[in-house]
Amino acid sequence: xxxxxxxxxxxxxxxxxxxxxxxxxxxxxxxxxxxxxxxxxxxxxxxxxxxxxxxxxxxxxxxxxxxxxxxxxxxxxxxxxxxxxxxxxxxxxxxxxxxxxxxxxxxxxxxxxxxxxxxxxxxxxxxxxxxxxxxxxxxxxxxxxxxxxxxxxxxxxxxxxxxxxxxxxxxxxxxxxxxxxxxxxxxxxxxxxxxxxxxxxxxxxxxxxxxxxxxxxxxxxxxxxxxxxxxxxxxxxxxxxxxxxxxxxxxxxxxxxxxxxxxxxxxxxxxxxxxxxxxxxxxxxxxxxxxxxxxxxxxxxxxxxxxxxxxxxxxxxxxxxxxxxxxxxxxxxxxxxxxxxxxxxxxxxxxxxxxxxxxxxxxxxxxxxxxxxxxxxxxxxxxxxxxxxxxxxxxxxxxxxxxxxxxxxxxxxxxxxxxxxxxxxxxxxxxxxxxxxxxxx
Amino acid sequence: xxxxxxxxxxxxxxxxxxxxxxxxxxxxxxxxxxxxxxxxxxxxxxxxxxxxxxxxxxxxxxxxxxxxxxxxxxxxxxxxxxxxxxxxxxxxxxxxxxxxxxxxxxxxxxxxxxxxxxxxxxxxxxxxxxxxxxxxxxxxxxxxxxxxxxxxxxxxxxxxxxxxxxxxxxxxxxxxxxxxxxxxxxxxxxxxxxxxxxxxxxxxxxxxxxxxxxxxxxxxxxxxxxxxxxxxxxxxxxxxxxxxxxxxxxxxxxxxxxxxxxxxxxxxxxxxxxxxxxxxxxxxxxxxxxxxxxxxxxxxxxxxxxxxxxxxxxxxxxxxxxxxxxxxxxxxxxxxxxxxxxxxxxxxxxxxxxxxxxxxxxxxxxxxxxxxxxxxxxxxxxxxxxxxxxxxxxxxxxxxxxxxxxxxxxxxxxxxxxxxxxxxxxxxxxxxxxxxxxxxxxxxxxxxxxxxxxxxxxxxxxxxxxxxxxxxxxxxxxxxxxxxxxxxxxxxxxxxxxxxxxx
Numbered sequence: 043x044x045x046x047x048x049x050x051x052x053x054x055x056x057x058x059x060x061x062x063x064x065x066x067x068x069x070x071x072x073x074x075x076x077x078x079x080x081x082x083x084x085x086x087x088x089x090x091x092x093x094x095x096x097x098x099x100x101x102x103x104x105x106x107x108x109x110x111x112x113x114x115x116x117x118x119x120x121x122x123x124x125x126x127x128x129x130x131x132x133x134x135x136x137x138x139x140x141x142x143x144x145x146x147x148x149x150x151x152x153x154x155x156x157x158x159x160x161x162x163x164x165x166x167x168x169x170x171x172x173x174x175x176x177x178x179x180x181x182x183x184x185x186x187x188x189x190x191x192x193x194x195x196x197x198x199x200x201x202x203x204x205x206x207x208x209x210x211x212x213x214x215x216x217x218x219x220x221x222x223x224x225x226x227x228x229x230x231x232x233x234x235x236x237x238x239x240x241x242x243x244x245x246x247x248x249x250x251x252x253x254x255x256x257x258x259x260x261x262x263x264x265x266x267x268x269x270x271x272x273x274x275x276x277x278x279x280x281x282x283x284x285x286x287x288x289x290x291x292x293x294x295x296x297x298x299x300x301x302x303x304x305x306x307x308x309x310x311x312x313x314x315x316x317x318x319x320x321x322x323x324x325x326x327x328x329x330x331x332x333x334x335x336x337x338x339x340x341x342x343x344x345x346x347x348x349x350x351x352x353x354x355x356x357x358x359x360x361x362x363x364x365x366x367x368x369x370x371x372x373x374x375x376x377x378x379x380x381x382x383x384x385x386x387x388x389x390x391x392x393x394x395x396x397x398x399x400x401x402x403x404x405x406x407x408x409x410x411x412x413x414x415x416x417x418x419x420x421x422x423x424x425x426x427x428x429x430x431x432x433x434x435x436x437x438x439x440x441x442x443x444x445x446x447x448x449x450x451x452x453x454x455x456x457x458x459x460x461x462x463x464x465x466x467x468x469x470x471x472x473x474x475x476x477x478x479x480x481x482x483x
Numbered sequence: 484x485x486x487x488x489x490x491x492x493x494x495x496x497x498x499x500x501x502x503x504x505x506x507x508x509x510x511x512x513x514x515x516x517x518x519x520x521x522x523x524x525x526x527x528x529x530x531x532x533x534x535x536x537x538x539x540x541x542x543x544x545x546x547x548x549x550x551x552x553x554x555x556x557x558x559x560x561x562x563x564x565x566x567x568x569x570x571x572x573x574x575x576x577x578x579x580x581x582x583x584x585x586x587x588x589x590x591x592x593x594x595x596x597x598x599x600x601x602x603x604x605x606x607x608x609x610x611x612x613x614x615x616x617x618x619x620x621x622x623x624x625x626x627x628x629x630x631x632x633x634x635x636x637x638x639x640x641x642x643x644x645x646x647x648x649x650x651x652x653x654x655x656x657x658x659x660x661x662x663x664x665x666x667x668x669x670x671x672x673x674x675x676x677x678x679x680x681x682x683x684x685x686x687x688x689x690x691x692x693x694x695x696x697x698x699x700x701x702x703x704x705x706x707x708x709x710x711x712x713x714x715x716x717x718x719x720x721x722x723x724x725x726x727x728x729x730x731x732x733x734x735x736x737x738x739x740x741x742x743x744x745x746x747x748x749x750x751x752x753x754x755x756x757x758x759x760x761x762x763x764x765x766x767x768x769x770x771x772x773x774x775x776x777x778x779x780x781x782x783x784x785x786x787x788x789x790x791x792x793x794x795x796x797x798x799x800x801x802x803x804x805x806x807x808x809x810x811x812x813x814x815x816x817x818x819x820x821x822x823x824x825x826x827x828x829x830x831x832x833x834x835x836x837x838x839x840x841x842x843x844x845x846x847x848x849x850x851x852x853x854x855x856x857x858x859x860x861x862x863x864x865x866x867x868x869x870x871x872x873x874x875x876x877x878x879x880x881x882x883x884x885x886x887x888x889x890x891x892x893x894x895x896x897x898x899x900x901x902x903x904x905x906x907x908x909x910x911x912x913x914x915x916x917x918x919x920x921x922x923x924x925x926x927x928x929x930x931x932x933x934x935x936x937x938x939x940x941x942x943x944x945x946x947x948x949x950x951x952x953x954x955x956x957x958x959x960x961x962x963x964x965x966x967x968x969x970x971x972x973x974x975x976x977x978x979x980x981x982x983x984x985x986x
Contacts, residue, residue, distance in 0.1 A: 304874040309883040319872040326872060 044068075045399055046107045046134075048093030048123050049114030050076040052370065053139060053162075056392035057111060058084055060413055061399050064477055068102055071114075094123040096130060105131040111395055113139040121145065124156045137398050139391055143282060160394040166387040167282035170364055171290065173383050174271060174337050176254050177362045178262035180244070180383060183408040184251070185419045185468050189452035190445045191254040192222075192246065192417050192468070194410060195261045199241040202260040211235030216256035218454040219249025222444045222470035225411065230472065232442045246410065248417070248444025248468055249454060269293055272335040274321040274351050275342035276307040279366055279387065283339055288313050295335065297321055299342075321351030324358060333359030340365040340381075345372040352381050409473070416473050417444075422483045424463040432460050441471035441479050492985055497552030498561040503544030505566050505637050509573060510538035515624050516577065520617035526581065530617065533576035557983065559650035560974040563634065567970060570633055571597035571962070574625045581618055585609060590955050597962045599625030600633070601969035602845065604719020604815035604938030605961070609949045611724050616705065619722045623712040629969070630716020630845045631679045631749065632656060638672035654974040658842020658850050659888050659895070662750040675749045678757070679715065679845075686741050687711035690734070699731035706730075714738055716845045717745040719815025719938040725947060726817045732801055735818055739808050743777060746812040746840025768880050769841050769852040776851065780807040780835045787828040794819070811835040813847040815938025817946030829924075829941060836931045847936025847968050849899060856884060856892045891973075898972050899934070906930035906964045910957055917954045919943075933964035 043065045047054050050071035058067060058080055067086040070093035071077050077088040091098040093112065104110070110127045112120035117140045124136035137158040140146060149159040172182040172191075179193040197205065204213055210221060210233055224231040225244040231237060239245060247257050271287055273280050276298040284294045284307075294314045298304035301318050308316040319326045321340070332338065338360045340348040345368050352363045356379075364383045367373050376384045389409070397407045406419040422429055428436060433443065434457035446453050447466035453459070461467070471479045513534035520527045554562070574596025578586035586592050591607045598605050599622055606622075608614060614622075628636065632655045649668045653661050664671045690707035693699040701723075702710075709722040723729040727738055744752070747770060755764040764770055785803030788794050794802055802819040809816045810832050821832065839848025859877045867873060876883040907923075907930035914921035921929075925942030929950075932940040939946045944953075950961065967975055977983050 298874070305876065308874045308876045312878065312881070316874040317870070317872040318874050330870060330872070 043108045043399060044106055046070065046093075046099070046102065046104065046110045046127075048110070048112045048120070049139075050080050050088075051113070051115055052388040053113040053115075053392050053395070054111075055080060056389055056413075057113065057395055057399075058086060060392065060396045060409065060473075062086055063474075065399055068107075070098065070102070092119075094119045094126065096126045099123070099126060100130060104134060107131065107134045109135045109137065109399060111137045111139075111398070113137075113391070113395060115141070117142050117145060121154065121156065128155050135398065137395055139395065141278060143278070158398060160391055162387045162391045163278045163282040165390045165394050166279050166366065166385055167286045169385050169390050170283050170339060170366075171286045173364055173385070174268050174287065174292070174339075175251070176258040177268060177337060177382075178258040179254070181408075181410065182254065183406075183417070185406055185417075185445070186447040186452055186466065188251065189447065190248065190468050191251045192248050192408060192444070192470075193254045193257060194244065194246050195257065197239055197241055197243045197245060197261060200262065201241070202263055205239050205260055206241065207238055209236045209238055213239075216249065216253040216260070219247055219253035219257065220442070220444045220454065222246045222248045222417070222442045223415065225415075230415070230440075232440060232470075246415070246417070246470055248470065250452065253454075268336045270295070270335045271337045271339060272297065272332050273339045273341055274348070275299075275340065276303055276316070277341065277343055280339070280341035281307060281311070283341060284311055284314055295330075295332075297332075321347070322354065324354065327355060327358045333361070335360070337362045337364060339363075342366075343368070345369055345375075349376060349379060349381075352376070353379050356380060413473050415470065416476055417468065417470050418476065418479070419447075419466060419468050420480065420483060421466050422461060422463055426461075426463070426483050428461050428483060429463045430460060433457050436461075439478075439482075440475045441469055443467045443469045493557050493561060493983065494552050494554065495561070496548045496550070497554050498558045498565065500545055500548035500550075500552065501554065501558075501562045502565045502569060503541045503546075503548065505541070505633065506569050506573060507538050507541030507545055508637065509570060509628070509633060510534045510541060512624065512628055513537075513573075513577065513621070516617045516621035519620045520615070523616045525615045525617045527617075529577045529580035529582075530621065532580050533573065537573045537576060556650050559654055560977045560983070563651055563654040563970060564966075564975050564978055566633055567600065567966060570600045570629070571966070574599045574621075577618065577621050581615070583614060583618060585614065585951075586618075590958050591951070594950065594958045594962050595622065596625065597965045598938070599718075599720065600629035601936050601965040602626050602629050602713075602716045602718035602813075602847065603933065603936040603965045603968075604713070605933065605940070605944065605950055605965075606720065606938075607949060607951050607958070609951050611722065620705075620709060620712075622720050623709040623722065626716050626718035626720050627683065627712035630718060630745075631675060635672045635675060638669050639676040654970060656843055657839075657846065657971060658748075658852055659856070659892055660842070662748065662843055664750050664753055671750070674753050674757075675843075678749055678753050682715045682741070682744060683711050686714055686737070689737055693731070693734055693737070699734045701729055701731070702734055710738070714741045714814070714816075715745045717742055717812045717814040717840065717847075718845075719809070719813075721816060727805065728818045732797075735801060735805055738816060739805055742808050742812045742814045742816070743774075745814070745845045746773060746777075748841040748843040749845075750843050751841070766880060769855060772855055773841050773851045776838055777808055777811060780811050780831065780838075783807075783831050784828050787825055787831065791825040791828075793824055793828075806832065807835060810937055811838050812840050813935050813937045815932075817939060820945060820947045822941060822945040822948075829928075833928055833931055836928075836935045836937050839935060847934075849896060849935075852879070853892045853896060855879070856889060857896055860889050860893065895971065895973065898976060902964070902967055902972060903930050903934050906934060906960060909960045910953075913954055913957045913960070917957075919952055919954065919957075929961065930964060933961045934968040936965060936968045 045065050046068050048070045050069050062084040070089045081088045089102050112123040120138045124138045127134050127136050135157045138156045140161050143161050146159050146161045148154050176182050176193050182193040184191050221233050223246040270293045272295045274297045276296050287294050296314050296316045297319050299320045304316050304318040338355050340352045342348050348365045352365050363381045365376050365381045367384045367386050373384050393409050408417040433455045445468040513530040517527050517530035575592035578592035585608045594607050634651045634655045664674050690702050694702040713720045727735050754760045781804040784807045785800050789799040805818045839850045840846030842850050842852045863875045907927045911926035928940040929944050944950050
């Protein structure tokens with residue numbers, strides 16, 4: 043596929059990293075150095091110029107492109123680029139990144155001539171709300187309209203003893219779920235029934251949402267349903283998270299540093315309790331019993347502020363901390379500081395966008411461990427070599443089917459179940475094997 | 484720029500022009516009682532002369548102050564305050580000119596005029612039924628004119644006032660904020676007036692029907708018109724010495740219903756009735772609290788008079804409900820002389836005087852919405868004492884109320900109470916000076932009743948009594964309280980500030 047990527051920032055770079063192997067990429071940016079950094083690492087074409095310019099797009103051969111991804115940090119540039127592309131070449135699919143949920147709304151109402159819109163804030167909010175649903179998970183995602191959930195856990199010695207040191211076949215694990223992978227240091231094990239889980243492992247589980255929650259309880263005993271969440275920062279991301287959690291009936295407290303913003307948010311979200319305070323005041327944290335919240339989300343714009351506030355909250359007893367990180371290197375710092383979950387909006391946005399470049403049969407892609415692994419949602423072909431085989435018989439080649447969606451309903455296959463043509467499968471695999479898996483199925 | 488403008492920051496000339504114009508037009512209202520006088524063969528000239536004098540002075544002032552001026556917020560306060568002061572004088576003129584012994588003293592006549600336009604309903608007249616019918620109708624009609632507001636009328640009816648009108652209306656319409664029904668303030672005023680007139684006609688029709696069907700033989704067309712003029716504006720003047728006690732129970736229940744309607748926000752009523760948006764009314768927090776307080780007040784009064792064996796059965800229910808509704812809506816009609824009621828019932832009645840109806844209604848007093856907002860502010864204060872950082876916007880019907888408005892509500896209530904206390908003190912001291920039989924409780928009730936534009940109070944100023952025994956000084960104090968109450972204090976108090984007159 044011929045893909046134009048406009049914007050070589052963090053989102054653009056992540057997309058390039060995910061797509062450069064299989065596709066023909068042309069990357070546009072105004073910044074020469076960013077382009078140089080990308081072209082040094084990947085075999086892609088670069089164009090120094092404004093992607094929202096008809097001249098530049100035409101010169102690069104927009105009519106040849108199958109897909110245009112506009113992912114600069116400026117919403118309006120992205121929309122203009124997509125609209126120009128539509129005007130020049132109607133068969134080019136356009137995907138636009140936006141940070142403003144309002145554009146998403148306008149697009150849903152069909153008033154924006156763009157094929158797909160991905161909103162960083164909304165996707166980030168979904169990611170955080172999924173994490174909060176299973177607080178023990180490092181990362182979780184849902185497939186097939188929420189019927190299937192993928193969760194990645196760090197197994198510690200605190201985990202329920204029934205998990206540890208026992209062959210998976212014998213352990214009484216939550217029904218309707220499968221351990222899709224055990225990541226052990228640099229290696230990965232696609233487990234068979236005789237494999238054992240050990241403390242220090244990182245495991246990927248695919249199962250029903252209920253099973254994912256049960257897994258959460260096994261991994262971190264004592265965590266229940268979340269009712270009280272504190273969010274620091276009420277920018278677009280913080281507000282989007284608050285709104286989503288409120289919709290799910292979770293109580294939200296918002297801590298906002300700016301007086302005006304605090305007033306506006308309090309007016310906008312009547313069901314939240316808004317505090318005009320910073321997350322850097324230990325007295326405030328104690329007085330308002332912030333530690334009593336089951337989850338603290340740090341959604342301020344500045345990574346360092348999030349880092350400091352999250353650490354302080356931890357010191358004052360916060361049980362579970364989720365932080366939004368904006369710069370990729372911060373992720374390590376946060377993890378080192380013991381912040382439980384980090385969410386990178388740019389990474390999430392890139393993931394959302396990348397799925398448009400996959401095999402059209404692929405409905406969704408989730409990247410794990412910085413795109414070392416992927417979980418795909420794709421439909422099996424009639425002539426696939428696996429169709430007709432029972433799951434017991436299927437050879438394991440660095441991939442595992444965690445769930446199938448048959449006639450719109452999720453099925454969690456047992457060894458005797460047979461894969462049928464047209465089944466949608468939720469499959470875990472290493473990223474480098476994605477083309478292989480797509481071909482095999 | 485004239486020299487006066489350089490000296491004063493207020494365009495007094497421009498304000499006078501508006502007041503003159505308004506009064507000139509308002510003087511046409513004397514044609515109504517003149518017509519009645521003609522019909523009953525009574526003397527026409529007091530009304531024609533009053534109209535001529537007021538119209539002549541008004542037109543003269545308007546002509547003399549003609550010119551290019553710009554009115555804004557500042558002048559608005561002066562225009563509204565002066566208009567109502569002068570309107571009361573217009574109301575008083577026919578009383579003085581008629582030479583009727585009960586009303587021909589200027590101070591008494593002015594009190595009666597203010598009680599009329601401010602829709603208070605307290606009267607200096609001892610034997611109402613002795614007054615000529617034309618004079619009676621003028622009393623009733625002045626209340627009808629004042630009910631929804633002179634300036635609302637002017638905006639709705641007059642061709643052009645040369646002012647935007649919004650500020651004027653804001654000072655005149657009761658409540659913290661005006662609710663508009665259209666982009667143009669003029670159209671809002673027009674719609675409110677149409678509804679007001681329509682309600683009056685409906686009530687008149689019902690009264691006539693009661694009379695025609697023999698349910699209430701006393702409610703003759705004359706009395707029907709007279710009481711239709713004073714029920715919707717929650718005003719309270721009656722053409723009967725014993726007010727609604729003279730009429731049949733059914734008539735009294737009808738009056739209760741229309742007093743309640745008069746206490747509802749007219750903009751909201753317009754939306755509900757004309758635009759068929761009943762949901763807005765059902766969800767309106769002020770309306771719900773207003774109705775709840777009416778029920779609560781009624782239940783308390785009925786319980787008190789029934790358990791104390793003052794009255795019993797349906798009579799107790801009717802008397803209790805009528806009194807509670809009449810007091811809370813600041814109407815001032817009565818069906819019983821409650822002077823003999825137990826102290827607890829009287830305390831409840833005083834309490835109801837401070838409630839009032841909805842903002843944008845014809846009622847006086849503090850208004851339900853201000854109580855509602857004050858309650859919300861207090862609740863927030865308590866919450867913020869425990870949680871100093873919490874940000875809690877106060878909402879009314881899901882809309883956030885501006886902090887400015889909340890501050891205004893709090894200061895309004897403080898000012899209101901302050902003026903009420905001063906008024907009560909002045910009345911009590913003056914009564915002691917002149918040897919008038921007025922207990923401290925009576926003085927408190929009179930001050931509350933006047934400031935809240937209710938009318939009757941306790942003691943000599945009770946439902947069957949009259950304010951005639953009060954000294955001239957006390958009469959002026961009461962007149963001032965009615966004026967302050969009708970304009971909701973602020974526009975008048977502002978005039979006392981030095982910063983108002985100087986830039």
